[in-house]
Amino acid sequence: MNQFIELLISGLSLGCIYALIAMGFVVVFKATNVVNFAHASVLMLGAYLVARWHGSLGFFGAVAAAAACCAVVAALCDIVLVRALRRRRGTQEVLAILTIGINIVLGTELAREVGTDLLPSGAPWGSDVTHLLGVTVPQTRIAAAVVALVLMGLFWVAFTRSDWGVAMRSAASDPEAAALSGIRLGRVAAGAWALAGALAAIGGAFFTSFPAAGVNNSTGLLALTAIPAAVLGGLDSTAGAVVGGLTIGVATTLAAGYQDQIAFLGRGLSEVVPYIALLLVLLWRPSGVFGTREVTRV
Amino acid sequence: MSDRRRVIMRVAAGVLVLVLLWLPQYVEAFWLQTGLFAMSAAIGAIGLQLLVGVTGQLSLAHAFYVAVGAYGYCFLAGGEQLGGGIETPAGAQLPPWLAMILAVVLAGVLGALFSPIAGRLRGIYLGLASIGLVFIGQHILFNAKGITGGFNGRDAEPFSLFGFSFSDTHPDSFNVFGVPYGGLERLWYLGLVLVAIGWWYARNVAQSRPGRAMQTIRDSEIAAAVMGVNVPVYRAAAFTVSAMYAGLAGVFLALAFGRVVPDSFGFLLSIDFLVMIVVGGLGSIGGAVAGALLVTALPQLLDHYSGSLPLVGAPGGDGLQPADASSFVYGAAVIAVLIFAPGGLSGLGRRIVGHRRVSFRAISPEPKESTR
Numbered sequence: 001m002n003q004f005i006e007l008l009i010s011g012l013s014l015g016c017i018y019a020l021i022a023m024g025f026v027v028v029f030k031a032t033n034v035v036n037f038a039h040a041s042v043l044m045l046g047a048y049l050v051a052r053w054h055g056s057l058g059f060f061g062a063v064a065a066a067a068a069c070c071a072v073v074a075a076l077c078d079i080v081l082v083r084a085l086r087r088r089r090g091t092q093e094v095l096a097i098l099t100i101g102i103n104i105v106l107g108t109e110l111a112r113e114v115g116t117d118l119l120p121s122g123a124p125w126g127s128d129v130t131h132l133l134g135v136t137v138p139q140t141r142i143a144a145a146v147v148a149l150v151l152m153g154l155f156w157v158a159f160t161r162s163d164w165g166v167a168m169r170s171a172a173s174d175p176e177a178a179a180l181s182g183i184r185l186g187r188v189a190a191g192a193w194a195l196a197g198a199l200a201a202i203g204g205a206f207f208t209s210f211p212a213a214g215v216n217n218s219t220g221l222l223a224l225t226a227i228p229a230a231v232l233g234g235l236d237s238t239a240g241a242v243v244g245g246l247t248i249g250v251a252t253t254l255a256a257g258y259q260d261q262i263a264f265l266g267r268g269l270s271e272v273v274p275y276i277a278l279l280l281v282l283l284w285r286p287s288g289v290f291g292t293r294e295v296t297r298v
Numbered sequence: 299m300s301d302r303r304r305v306i307m308r309v310a311a312g313v314l315v316l317v318l319l320w321l322p323q324y325v326e327a328f329w330l331q332t333g334l335f336a337m338s339a340a341i342g343a344i345g346l347q348l349l350v351g352v353t354g355q356l357s358l359a360h361a362f363y364v365a366v367g368a369y370g371y372c373f374l375a376g377g378e379q380l381g382g383g384i385e386t387p388a389g390a391q392l393p394p395w396l397a398m399i400l401a402v403v404l405a406g407v408l409g410a411l412f413s414p415i416a417g418r419l420r421g422i423y424l425g426l427a428s429i430g431l432v433f434i435g436q437h438i439l440f441n442a443k444g445i446t447g448g449f450n451g452r453d454a455e456p457f458s459l460f461g462f463s464f465s466d467t468h469p470d471s472f473n474v475f476g477v478p479y480g481g482l483e484r485l486w487y488l489g490l491v492l493v494a495i496g497w498w499y500a501r502n503v504a505q506s507r508p509g510r511a512m513q514t515i516r517d518s519e520i521a522a523a524v525m526g527v528n529v530p531v532y533r534a535a536a537f538t539v540s541a542m543y544a545g546l547a548g549v550f551l552a553l554a555f556g557r558v559v560p561d562s563f564g565f566l567l568s569i570d571f572l573v574m575i576v577v578g579g580l581g582s583i584g585g586a587v588a589g590a591l592l593v594t595a596l597p598q599l600l601d602h603y604s605g606s607l608p609l610v611g612a613p614g615g616d617g618l619q620p621a622d623a624s625s626f627v628y629g630a631a632v633i634a635v636l637i638f639a640p641g642g643l644s645g646l647g648r649r650i651v652g653h654r655r656v657s658f659r660a661i662s663p664e665p666k667e668s669t670r
Binding site for chain 2: 035266
């Protein structure tokens with residue numbers, strides 16, 4: 001039982017990180033209708049920059065700088081590359097393939113920079129653990145959960161209260177009406193991409209911190225795990241991203257923790273669990289748990 | 299297209315076929331090997347084109363079905379126990395031609411089993427769900443050691459037909475115009491036949507009634523449903539056919555490699571196939587083949603000539619690695635094609651030849667003659 005609670009808490013804290021990453025994914029999809037595969041390499045960029053800069057800027061400074069950089073890179077991706085195709089009403093599939101192209105270029109360059117190294121993220125908590133109600137939790141994970149919850153709260157307030165949030169929601173629900181009432185769709189879209197980039201950088205910094213070892217050249221591929229998190233909650237639902245992230249986090253951690261009991265399913269099952277969960281959920285609800293069911297009227 | 303152009307095109311195609319048939323007389327083993335990989339990729343790319351380019355359903359599961367074909371063939375044809383206490387993975391020891399057919403069918407069955415998902419999911423959700431298959435498939439390949447051989451993979455039984463083996467033995471050696479024809483040369487012709495059949499079948503599908511239904515689904519699902527097209531069934535069927543193409547590609551890949559290992563069937567292979575059809579031009583069967591050739595040959599070319607190329611360094615040394623260089627080229631090519639030249643290679647080719655042909659993409663009220 002104790003082990004279960006320990007794994008559950010550890011899973012929930014990992015889930016918070018996934019939720020942050022998945023939220024960026026959802027924000028971009030809501031605002032611009034693009035499934036952004038380049039999110040994975042932007043995350044890796046963020047984690048890499050944190051690993052490079054934490055020596056001179058300190059961990060928090062590095063995270064802030066990396067978030068700013070990733071926001072700029074993501075916004076540029078939208079403005080320079082994706083916008084042209086979006087304007088021409090490219091289908092979702094074609095737009096997704098375009099972001100795969102961006103992901104290939106950016107991911108290859110990052111993998112080249114990292115090479116065969118393993119770069120630690122330099123989080124100040126190192127491998128310290130805290131004993132909480134009889135269970136052991138890594139301090140980085142507690143910090144990650146706190147940061148994620150604060151960011152989610154801020155995001156929620158901004159989304160429901162601020163002018164930016166109103167602009168974004170109206171752009172998502174009816175772009176033409178929004179444009180006619182003076183909302184600049186281009187800015188809203190670039191803003192959403194920038195926000196997603198910043199979230200990816202912060203998520204990436206924690207994603208590669210203890211108990212993970214650091215940034216290596218496969219971090220980009222690992223970051224794809226956030227896609228099941230975003231999809232099983234429903235691609236156009238921010239609440240779904242949070243639920244999806246937590247689900248994936250708990251499922252992965254439990255599969256890793258009980259790997260001896262489920263050894264008959266093969267080694268390394270925890271890496272596959274997100275995808276199994278994804279398929280099962282989609283079989284049950286084809287648009288994710290909280291996703292809008294597409295209703296077509298002729 | 300005017301008659302003169304048509305004659306020129308026919309002659310060009312005929313010359314191309316003759317050159318391909320004659321090629322093993324001249325080129326070295328390295329180029330033949332590259333050609334075999336390209337043929338395997340071409341078969342797979344044609345299948346993906348039918349699904350993504352023609353029906354408009356994004357799939358990233360292609361690598362999984364390629365693996366099913368490759369491992370299916372190895373399992374069905376292999377299984378001969380070597381002496382000396384060496385453990386080899388189990389097999390059904392069927393004749394290779396039967397194993398090839400059954401492996402393709404197996405891929406099709408697994409494609410059809412996915413149809414509760416493939417038929418129901420709307421739009422982009424299918425593409426995202428299909429990623430799952432690749433990772434789950436690789437997990438199985440690593441762990442079902444009795445069949446797949448685990449991390450180290452397993453050997454592929456050479457293909458043979460009526461006692462004629464497509465390997466270096468049986469018959470041990472025979473010469474054509476003084477050139478000895480070994481396994482590579484023999485497989486070369488097998489590959490040409492398979493690609494030709496695949497191309498012919500896909501063209502017929504794309505240009506006949508089911509093909510038009512598929513294109514209508516791509517352009518508008520509502521319109522297709524209104525016209526009486528059973529959208530979920532067609533979607534699932536396109537997925538199944540595409541899986542069978544992937545299976546055949548896998549069988550030929552196993553034959554060309556001689557050995558299959560799980561690492562070659564990862565997510566990156568799916569991406570490679572997607573790059574092929576985008577660079578070749580979405581919707582064009584010929585474009586898929588051209589894209590497959592480009593994506594397969596480019597890393598090999600860069601690798602081979604890395605010494606004499608600027609910017610690219612030798613493999614394993616300093617400087618830009620040939621593999622990385624080709625990744626940059628693909629990624630950039632995908633972006634450039636989608637933004638600047640949506641027709642891809644096939645669109646460029648058409649522009650050069652100068653005949654106006656209504657692309658599959660365009661919804662055009664023109665009469666049917668113009669699509670021929």
